[in-house]
Amino acid sequence: MKTFLSIAERHKAKLVAKGKSMVSEEIHLNHHLEERGIEAIETDLGEYILQLARETPSHLIIPAIHKNKSQIAALFEEDAGRPFEPETKVLAAYARQKLRNYFLEADIGLTGCNFGVAESGSITLVSNEGNGRMVSTLPKVHVVVMGMERLVPTFEDLEVVLNMLARSATGQKLTTYTSILTGPKQEGDLDGPEELHVIILDNGRSNQLGDPIFQEVLNCIRCAACLNVCPVYRHVGGHTYGTVYSGPIGAVLTPLLQQDMKEAGTLAYASSLCGACYEACPVKIPLHDMLVHLRHRKVKMKLTSLPERIAFKSYATMFGNITLYKLATRSAYYAQLPLVREGKIKSGPPPLSGWTQSRFMPMLPKRSFRDRWAELQQELAQRKTDGAAPNGTRKEEKR
Template sequence: MSLAPHSQEVRHFHPRVRSALDNPQIRSNFRNAMDGLMSKRQNAFNGWDLESLRDLGAAVRLRALSRLPELLEQLEDNCSRQGIRVHWAETGEQACEIIRDICKARDARTVIKGKSMVSEEMELNHFLEAEGIEALESDLGEYIVQLAKETPSHIIMPAIHKNTAEISELMHDRTGTERSHDVAYLTAAARQQLREKFMKADVGISGVNFAVAQTGTLCLVENEGNGRLTTTVPPCHIAVTGIEKVVEHLEDVTPLLALLTRSATGQHVTTYVNMISGPRKADEFDGPEEVHLVLVDSGRSSIYQDQELMDTLRCIRCGACMNHCPVYTRVGGHAYGTTYPGPIGKILMPHLMGLENTQDLPSASTLCGACGEVCPVRIPIPKLLQRLRKESVDGDSLRPSVVRGHGVKRNWKERLAWNGFRWLFRNPRRYRLFGSLLTRFRWFTPSQVGPWTRYRTSPKPAAKTLHQMMNERTRGGAR
């Protein structure tokens, strides 16, 4: 897989973190937004047996993954029978080429887009623009981000890093919209700007939330109606999705939908749940004449090679993990430098881009577990972070590493440090000797210990270790 252009910068995690932390606007925009999203989610599950619902969500996703190749074939069969043309892409670049070819075959000049994180992942807009095809985002948040020539900072709320004043200024600069802090006014202005584009667009491109194998149905979940316009008004609709989004039965959608919208934004349901099972029929007056489905692998099938890592593919892209992540809340989405930020980004992006390009991500977590606790499909995110840390250093001779870029963080200094740790702690007598030396020379321990004491004081060793105290007390202890 070739690297997406922006991935060049992914390696420079720390400087981006520093600048995000130093930006009070970013800090307060994210803090406020995440506080709001957390409390909305909590309210939305009031009265629910949430743990049983999460069990069901996880079971449905696990069942789908357990039959993934069969379900993809079934989806393809049913879609094809109903007139949806199915394409397969091993890489993001291949998917871009497929989409370009569909556009070129129709002489398409303009494309209107509904929200799709997979298309962000494969940098479709840049690709199409280089081919002379205009690609315009229509989700309001994505539209704002596109006007700013940025990338989304959150998978559900792409422009969450900006406040109203910043958006007003941006819309004024780029579209001539009157400056205003009235959100309704700004929204109406964007509606007007985009309506023109909807009418003229040659192709609509959307993502997919769930693809139902049993009925050949593509489910799209949204509030604005731009997704419906994108998939209805232009004469051609291209849906693009990762191969993991398939579910077996139509009823499997019901728990996932209940979990997705409540986990994401605390809504009981989104305004629209749009289920597409075919193009416009001969006697119908609207809907696209052509519908295409592009199934993108782009590293997902390699995740599928490992039963533990496979849990990553359960994700339904609700964003609850980032909303509840204390790290994400502090640094915001752009600091990660990856399409998917936050906890899910940390466990997914290393597979899509290789650990060599994402080496700082797995360690950028306190393993506090807030993400795993809210994940609607029970992805054990902390466990997977730990696994990727192990993969980064090749730290387990019993179970050798398999992830792309494994061992990238191997270095003699750290290995030496942990070998030292082992040397000291595996031998109780040596450890007790160390303890007694530490207590004896407690006033000589350094007051500056690297990054720790940049922000904190360093604790002093005790006058006696508990080992010593217990030894004195019991004259020999329990053993």
């Protein structure tokens, strides 16, 4: 943050044109620029819509996926002071016309970085809009903000991850725009910035290096495939997570980056642990396993509530003692009777009420499966005994 602000102050910047950058969202760059009187304009269409709505992204790849055409038209009407038809072409044309002046007038262009190539010092930008190239070539100063995990060793490695990113993110063989930039404008170049600054961000990432459980989370290429298949994310949306990174990757990454298990650690519980994220992940990050380890870490730090700790301690004690287990299962039948209606538990006291508000629980049977299985084994043993003669020969059955 300080590095970027020093660059902006040195150039007396008043306007920053931004390409899509989740890292800038992570460090709340726009807010800090606004405090210093510097206007930051999002030029990615989805990000621009959210900036007008004063909202944060709800998806890593499609930030405004929660907005429909009518809602976007209303935002543009408020911005322009005239009505708009809720048609994609009309809305895109207005955004194109409005943003073009910002490209030309910006003192600094800021972008994220999909991948950095160590062998050449190049940065790679991939997008399906042309704003990335406008931001990185028209302003005199181009600043790149990238997470430290975005580095790949060689161009051969870049080819692999570019193919995985496009296919996993949008199903394309290659994105519409793939820009590889190496240094600022050189003598003889027709366009490009006079200065190029690359800011590599740690912000808690290096804490995961060497960790046998969580280091693999740094392999994420931000394709959002895990979000697209997650049964929880698809129902609650990204804003429910309350963080920049949503979905399964956000539930793991956020508490690790923030080093805050007290608040961010609750995200680890927003999962069914179905493993769909692992199946969809192109780099096979075991997010479902990491979520379990985060839950364990929170318990070890004693950050769970006292009633929860008592409940699970009792659960462990009961399941660790066969006598207590049998006593609990037999007494549960009688304990439920005041709540049973028509063979079902349709309502109950907290915390049971949280379940029964939208569904019912089946009534526990009077005889458990274990009891019935033991009786069945006895019956089978008795039949074998009755069917055998004293000398070991089988008795003749009477017809």
